[in-house]
Structure formats: structure tokens, C-alpha cells
Amino acid sequence: MEAESKLVYEPEELSPGSPAAFDDLDGNDWRPMSRHACTFEPHHFEKVMVNLVNNPNLNSKWLFRADILYDDHPDAPDGPDAKDAQAAQSQLPQTRNIRDYTRQRTMVRKLIPRNTMRDAPLDQTCCFYTSSPPSHPAEGEAALTKTLVIYTPHAAAAADLPFYHPKVRGIAQLHEWDPASHKGTISVHFLMFQDDQVDEVKLGRIAYHLLQILHKHGQTTATGYVKRVNHDVVVPQQRFQNRYSDLKNKYARTLVESWAETTDPSKHVFEDLGIASFLIELWADMYQDTEFPGFVDIGCGNGLLVHVLQLEGYAGWGFDARARKSWAQYKSPSSLSPSGESLQKLLLLPSVIPRGTPSEEEKPINEEDVHNGIFPKGTFIISNHADELTPWTPILATISDCPFISIPCCSHNLTGDKYRAPAPRDKSKGKSTFASLVDWVTRIAEDCGWEVETEMLRIPSTRNTGLVGRRRTNGDNEVDVAAILQKYGGIEGYYANVAKLLKSAPRGH
Structure with missing residues (x-):
């Protein structure tokens, strides 16, 4: 040549x-x-x-x-x-x-x-x-x-x-x-x-x-180039794009013009419309013969994804450790939420975390401000750029027997600290922090007994890997959650990190 x-x-x-x-x-x-x-x-x-x-x-x-x-x-x-x-x-x-x-x-x-x-x-x-x-x-x-x-x-x-x-x-x-x-x-x-x-x-x-x-x-x-990224593995391209066009035509202009946050609406609106489109088509396959069980968005951020899904008729709610300006216009009634509203300020303190005593510098945790991470069986868990909750997502799904999607972003371990995960098992993949995080969360999910399906979502974000768990590989066999927590670094320090969140200033204000 x-x-x-x-x-x-x-x-x-x-x-x-x-x-x-x-x-x-x-x-x-x-x-x-x-x-x-x-x-x-x-x-x-x-x-x-x-x-x-x-x-x-x-x-x-x-x-x-x-x-x-x-x-x-x-x-x-x-x-x-x-x-x-x-x-x-x-x-x-x-x-x-x-x-x-x-x-x-x-x-x-x-x-x-x-x-x-x-x-x-x-x-x-x-x-x-x-x-x-x-x-x-x-x-x-x-x-x-x-x-x-x-x-x-x-x-x-x-x-x-x-x-x-x-x-x-x-x-x-x-x-x-x-x-x-x-x-x-x-x-x-x-x-x-x-x-x-x-x-x-x-x-x-x-x-x-x-x-x-x-x-x-x-x-x-x-020269022998082989495409490394494959889209439309879980949801067919035609169905996703038709749904996305429908949602964009119905909501995009209004959502962009009424944006209340300081962040860029052109990114967040179209990203969440894309995720909503994927979920709606995924749920069409999952629940074609049964009633939709509801969803919960853990670490819901500005609440836009919850808002769009509710507008499309899907019952659910979301919570985050910090409230957002957008919540005032996105909130709506939800029978699935503890407060009866679709967006709620709550800290997630998983039921498997021992309740400790904060130090003198830390604010005591009021149980009314906490969710224990246990959801009604079958509730679909959404974890979209949920940061500290990302590695917990398949574990929470296992404890409550709930399907999930995790869209990783920033890398944290099970204690909530920033963390550089081990290099991916597949040596043909890059060794970036993000690639390592995705593989690490996939390992946790697999050890929890989930069949992990990977979809490269068609959204305007470089963090567009969706990990879907909707089927079990171990049948009805119980999972030793304590052993999994120990295998992936333990949970010591998580309670203290949750307590620190109470002192943090709200983001987006």
C-alpha cells in the first residue's frame, strides 16, 4: 500500500x-x-x-x-x-x-x-x-x-x-x-x-x-478497521429514533425555553429526551404483557427525566440529596413517592449500611431525610449519572429484586469516595477511568446475578454507556450481598460521607 x-x-x-x-x-x-x-x-x-x-x-x-x-x-x-x-x-x-x-x-x-x-x-x-x-x-x-x-x-x-x-x-x-x-x-x-x-x-x-x-x-x-462501538443492541434504531422524534417535537422547544438551571439546556434537554426514548421502547418490550410497575430515578438531579416520563404516562418518582430550581416546575403528584410528590429531597443510605453516629463536626442524620434503598419488587431503577450511587445500583436492584439501567459517569467506590477502578477485563478496550468504571460496575452486576446488556445510547454525551439489567442469570437463588460488598472494597466510611452531604451547598443554585 x-x-x-x-x-x-x-x-x-x-x-x-x-x-x-x-x-x-x-x-x-x-x-x-x-x-x-x-x-x-x-x-x-x-x-x-x-x-x-x-x-x-x-x-x-x-x-x-x-x-x-x-x-x-x-x-x-x-x-x-x-x-x-x-x-x-x-x-x-x-x-x-x-x-x-x-x-x-x-x-x-x-x-x-x-x-x-x-x-x-x-x-x-x-x-x-x-x-x-x-x-x-x-x-x-x-x-x-x-x-x-x-x-x-x-x-x-x-x-x-x-x-x-x-x-x-x-x-x-x-x-x-x-x-x-x-x-x-x-x-x-x-x-x-x-x-x-x-x-x-x-x-x-x-x-x-x-x-x-x-x-x-x-x-x-x-487497512482492516473494525468498528468498536455498536449501537442499537437492546432497542432497534428505527423504534428509538421514531420515539425520539416524537418526544422532541412535543417537548423540546418548551423545555429549552423554560430552562431554570444555569447549565446548558441544549445539552440536558436533548440528552434526557434521548434517555426517555430508550426507556419507553425498552419498557414496551419488557411489559408488553403486564402492567408497568413504576420507576424510581435515584440521584435524579434536575428531575427532567422524571418529568418527561410522567408526561408520557409512566408512573414514577425521583429523589436526590439536593433540591434543584427546576423542581418547582417539574413536580407533580406521585403515589409511588413517600411524600406523594414526583421529586423529593432524600439521601440514600442503603439498608445494608450500619447506622453509625456522626462525629461532632457532622450533622446528625434525620431518618426523615433518608431512603433505605428498598423499593417495591419489580420497580424499574434508573441510575443516570448518579455518581456515588452508580456502583450501588445493581446491588440495590438485587436487594429489592428490581430491574435497572445504570448510565455511569464519575467514578466512586462503595463508600462514596472518588475511585479509580481496575483496568477493563477486555484488553482490547481502553484503560481510561471511564472504561474502567463501566467494566467494574458490570462486574458487580454480574456477581449479583444479572445478565448485563450494554447499549451505547444515542445521546449528546460522551458518557453514553447504558448498562441494563432486566434478566437474572441465577434464577431465584439468593445472592450473598455481604460477600459482594466485601469483594468490591467494603462500605466503611459510607455513613460518614452521607452525613457530609447534609453540609454541602445545593448544586445548580
Whole structure:
């Protein structure tokens, strides 16, 4: 492979009037826009293009995803018959005939925009073609292997296309490969609408961007890059994003405009709407045949997540060691809360912690200010960036026999002190404090008898790992909680740390 310095992205812009790189037998005149050298082979190109068809968000920040309506590949999910049925209900593929090319695969996708209030979805046919090198190339002619992918939007005119799609009838990406020299080129081509005024500058930027993404993914694929993070393991992407769009359209503007905290609403509002979307879809699976048992948010912070879940009809409550300004507008009645209100100021002092006597410097703990961490069986425990309570979450869930989600953030041990957890068991993972914390909490949960499911949540936070415990691995067997507490460092000092919280000034004021 060529040296890395030679793979810098510096595309060649092709001037109007440049000859077309392929012949459309339907009489369409394709315009080449940009071209760049590459060192990745045809099978790498095909792999990248299938991934880009399935994930249009890699090319456009305005798009959530693509729903595949039709795929005639024999290994396509659900099989061709199911895809045919779906396509019949939507629009049939709109294919093109290219001279000396054979169509190998046809897909129809529905592009789903992030903002469904502004932009409509769009159906688009994606065709894969190959052209074999000539049997007897002319003297001096390279025996190139050509692979072509053409995107055709299902739109009759430029005015019918949504904002996120360029105002063109078609987009083509071509890979040309010379096996002898082990070199190739990639290029982007547009098919214009007739008699339509084109913004040349904008089209040039789009071509540059599309080729840049293809170049980047092609080169990294050729070097053996393997994706380390997988989303949508617990909840399917389509369901999550549909729910998120619904919640965002209903609540985002009002929540941002009425934000009472000093923190950035654009981060916290969309983060909690994302977590709420995930939980609602998770609960749809968990409780499809039974009544929802209620939830409790331990360390609920500003209370926004509790508020949104209640607005969506889910009974529950939250508590925190410190009250927040937001509570005044988010509080509502809750029959599950000891106070009868959805947000309550309480310290969590687990039932397994011996009640000690504070020192003279420490304020005595009033039992009315404390929750013992025992919840009605089946209550879903939410632990979202709960700091000191993070490692306790699977333990509390075990004691009360409650499912849970833990979204770790800052690293603390079982006494509430800041703590650097051991390096992850999986040596392929990083050794950061956060990675170590996530693995450490996972170990605790596993020792408590939980099957831990990991979801990389689609939220605007680098601390987006969700650990879900909804199934037991040890059946109805009891867990030796005392042994687990001892194994993970013990609990001496927790009571004193809780007492110190009483002297701390409230955050967010």
C-alpha cells in the first residue's frame, strides 16, 4: 500500500463539459464532478457503499437513518420475498441501464430526516453495477475493473426533493481499479434535471463531501478497521429514533425555553429526551404483557427525566440529596413517592449500611431525610449519572429484586469516595477511568446475578454507556450481598460521607 502521506484527500474538480465516465442507455447525460486516487480494491468499495446505503447519516447530519424497503440480494435480512412485499406497498425500484455494466444488486431505501416537522422522508433506489475488464484491451489501455453505484430519488422534479437531498435526478459514485498497478480512482457524478437552474458552488461542495466520506471509509476499510462501538443492541434504531422524534417535537422547544438551571439546556434537554426514548421502547418490550410497575430515578438531579416520563404516562418518582430550581416546575403528584410528590429531597443510605453516629463536626442524620434503598419488587431503577450511587445500583436492584439501567459517569467506590477502578477485563478496550468504571460496575452486576446488556445510547454525551439489567442469570437463588460488598472494597466510611452531604451547598443554585 502507498505511504499514508500519499492518501491525503485532495480531490480533482472536473470542469463542466468533461466527458461522462459511463454511458447511460436511457439517454441521460451524467456530469462528472470530482475525482480522487485510491488504494482500496473493488470489494472494499462495495462494502463501504452498502454501509453508506444503510447509514445515510454518515453522509448527512440532517438524516437519522434509512429504512430498507427492498433488497434483492439473496443474503438480505428477511429475504427478498418480504422486501418485495414492502416495496409493492411503497414504490417499485427505479433502475437505470448502463452500457457494458451488469446490475448486481438493487435496494430501495426510505431516507428518514431528523426533523420530521420540516422535512419529509424520501424514497430512493440504490443500484450496484459492475463492469468486467475487456477480454482484449487496446494497446496501452489498462484492463480496469469498474464498480458503479447509482442513487435515484423517487421525485419527478427538483421542487419535490427535500432540503437534505441535492437538487439532482441522480447521484453516482464510480470506482475504477487497475489490478496490475494496484491503484484506482473514485469519482462522483450528478444527473441534472432538465431546464433547472443549478447552484454550481453548492453542488461542488456536496460532491467534495461525498467523495471525502467515500475516500475516508474506503481507506480505513482497506487497512482492516473494525468498528468498536455498536449501537442499537437492546432497542432497534428505527423504534428509538421514531420515539425520539416524537418526544422532541412535543417537548423540546418548551423545555429549552423554560430552562431554570444555569447549565446548558441544549445539552440536558436533548440528552434526557434521548434517555426517555430508550426507556419507553425498552419498557414496551419488557411489559408488553403486564402492567408497568413504576420507576424510581435515584440521584435524579434536575428531575427532567422524571418529568418527561410522567408526561408520557409512566408512573414514577425521583429523589436526590439536593433540591434543584427546576423542581418547582417539574413536580407533580406521585403515589409511588413517600411524600406523594414526583421529586423529593432524600439521601440514600442503603439498608445494608450500619447506622453509625456522626462525629461532632457532622450533622446528625434525620431518618426523615433518608431512603433505605428498598423499593417495591419489580420497580424499574434508573441510575443516570448518579455518581456515588452508580456502583450501588445493581446491588440495590438485587436487594429489592428490581430491574435497572445504570448510565455511569464519575467514578466512586462503595463508600462514596472518588475511585479509580481496575483496568477493563477486555484488553482490547481502553484503560481510561471511564472504561474502567463501566467494566467494574458490570462486574458487580454480574456477581449479583444479572445478565448485563450494554447499549451505547444515542445521546449528546460522551458518557453514553447504558448498562441494563432486566434478566437474572441465577434464577431465584439468593445472592450473598455481604460477600459482594466485601469483594468490591467494603462500605466503611459510607455513613460518614452521607452525613457530609447534609453540609454541602445545593448544586445548580
